[in-house]
Amino acid sequence: MIARLKKIGFTSKLILSMSLLSISCAKSENTSIDPGLVWPNHGTEEITLQKNMPFPMGAALNVNLLKSNANYRNLVIKEFNSVTAENAMKFAAVHPAKDTYNWSDADYLVDFAIANGKRVHGHTLNWYQSLPDWVNNFQGSTADWENLLKTHIQTVLGHFKGKVVSWDVVNEAIDENGTLRNTIWLQKLGPDYIGRAFQYAHEADPSALLFYNDYGHEYSVTKRTAILKLVSDLKSKGIPIDGIGLQMHTRVTQSDANLASAITTAAATGLKVHISELDISLNPDNVPGASYTVALGEQQAAKYKVIVKAYNSIPKNQQYGITQWNVTDTDSWIPSFYKRADWPLPFDAQYQRKAAYQGILDGIK
Ligand code: G3I
16 A cells, blocks of 8 residues: 555655544554564564574663563563663662762662673763752852762762663763753863763773763754764773764654664764664654554554664674663653653553564564
């Protein structure tokens, strides 16, 4: 159907809007894939992401769900070999007051990961969001602010040393226009706070792999160029940076070319590349009454395939892995944050594999 529409000149965007609009009256379709399904040419053993993908496959985890939801927990154990703390390791979570640290949720996640043989990626040491009030209201000299930055980073790295193997050291320091985001850190410490954050982290745990993490590589050449310049400059100055995290919170209408170039241009830096927060929105324009359909699921599968295929084409030693942000459509941050119906992940609200799951597997064929 879609091919025929394309042949008579419909653009894929128009097709997508048509399929979205036509869905308002579509009866709810059974779109789950039987989890026990034996995928073609793989015999009878069940496929899992962690078993069948050639690089680490991760998910950002909600610790409350990990504690309370057996379906959630079992899916994570089964499918992934890398985990990221969605919120439990952020500044406000672990360092709620100047002389108070709270490790409980983060330690729960780390203990779960180690007990189940999973890698832990730390998120995030320095960000302008998720800061506790005591930081946002902190009054002090430049030296006091420097000490605040260093103490936080080195205390957190020290606590997780030997358990958390990599970190998003600095997150989202580049603004949409390609300049340094005017965060409290830039205002108080100047542009070189970024390099010093990496140095403090390296001093505290020399074995940890250190990443710069951001978004926009697939939709903004301005922002991507600025990010790649930042990380290349850090590297050329001898700052201990090992990798770049592409968040890739993207959408089904994003072009294949843009998705692929985001990945290949990042790899051209020579740094490790972590697709760190992958999700593919199916309702980015918040179409009222939208619902998930087989057609949308297939379009999403095709985009996951494009991303995996491009990622699998970069040098093996730069493949740090692909991490999806959250686990299923129902715990994704997108519907609640944007207050819209959406289905961005490879697992549905019933913890079943969607077409997107097969799209990921198809990306390495
Ligand atoms: O824990 C408090 C709770 O005590 C309080 O009652 C509740 C109501 O205000 O808020 C809870 O904290 C919320 C936290 O998530 C934990 O649920 C924060 O308000 C809320 O802002 C926070 O949102 C997270 C957001 O980052 C900001 O930290 C999202 O879950 C998380 O998915 C999102 O993840 C970010 C990455 O870290 C960076 N890249 C973008 C990505 C999506 O925004």
